[in-house]
Amino acid sequence: MNRDQHEPHEQALLEHFRAHSPAEPSAELDARILAAARAAQESSKSSWNQRLHAWLFGPGGRQRWSLAVAGLACVGIGVSLTWRTLEQTPDNYGAPMPRAVMAPAPAAPMADAEAPQGLLREQAPALQSYSQARQKAEKKQSTPVLADDTGKQAPDEAGVLLSAPSAELPMAAVESVPLAGMAAKLDTEKALMQLLELRRAGKVEEAQRLQQRLQLDYPQLDIEAQLERLEKKH
């Protein structure tokens, strides 16, 4: 119903009541309500410290404390993880990273699944030792500082490689990565040795598979040249 449509006598009666209703809130009540509104406004503007203090020491403080401690712990863990990640980042961002480091091991080709079980059994030890060497190398790469420390106490293969002249390293591309790629180079060296041994043993198919896999992992690696170098060396 629109206001204009109200009957005149209804309006008159309503106006009459409005005009003759003396009830009014006291000035004291007005002041109290307005003061409460102002106080609420000021408290909402209070500083962050005051609000935190009120939140922690207010009613239900026990739950809030545990929440605050849990929150701080989460922040601590986050900061620590970030710091560790930053420490592990290599300094030379421009250097090409070995494929083995950058990406997980490629899935076995479809031919593997279709290969006869006997052949797979024959290949298994060679591939397994290759993948173990890779995992080991990746671990070492992920903790370069530790590798460095262990190298001082008991020089392992990585340590030997670290001290070896860069000319003997198998990959020319990897030479630009002085520390981060060392373990990967060792891994490659081992794989090349295995390949050489397989060829010498006359296991052509197995050697071919390992070569293919190596080529997949290290596309820039000149396998034949490296094999020749190894043959001369040994």
Place this chain on the structure above:
Amino acid sequence: MLRRYRLGDAEAFALLYQRHRLGLFRFLCGLCGDPTLAEEVFQDTWMSLIRSQSLQREAVLFKTWLYQIARNRLIDHWRKSGRQQGRHEAFDEQLHDRPCSETNPEQQLSLSRDQERLQAALADLPPEQREVFLLRAHGDLELHEIAELTRTPAETVKSRLRYALQKLRRLLADPAAEELSA
């Protein structure tokens, strides 16, 4: 205005309060008939508005929202104190649906200005009719707003207001009728 207050404008609240204080207080006074209780509920209503961080729904007018809070607070108080709100539950609306003979402006002007009589006439109304009349008179709410506030069909609100107006006109114009009803 409430949004402005929530955003930190203290003056917005003062303006809002000035705009609605009189109507709300008179509505409460008329509804409960007790100025002390009205003050208590009035203060409680504004305080809950101050403490609450929520804003009223966009679709609902602030005034409707405010009166609804006040009404609910008063009903809560009545429930706690165990007061029987419906004094006129057995009220026969048909009895009061008699045509009113005094509808011309001259007669309207001759209505009693005696405040006690006005209060008595108001108190003589059934609670539902009194509530609708007070929301209309002091809250200046439209019928559909009253219907929304009281959760009553608009037609019911309309008829309650009509009966209330008729009875008030009759009581105020004829003192004998008031005495009889008392």
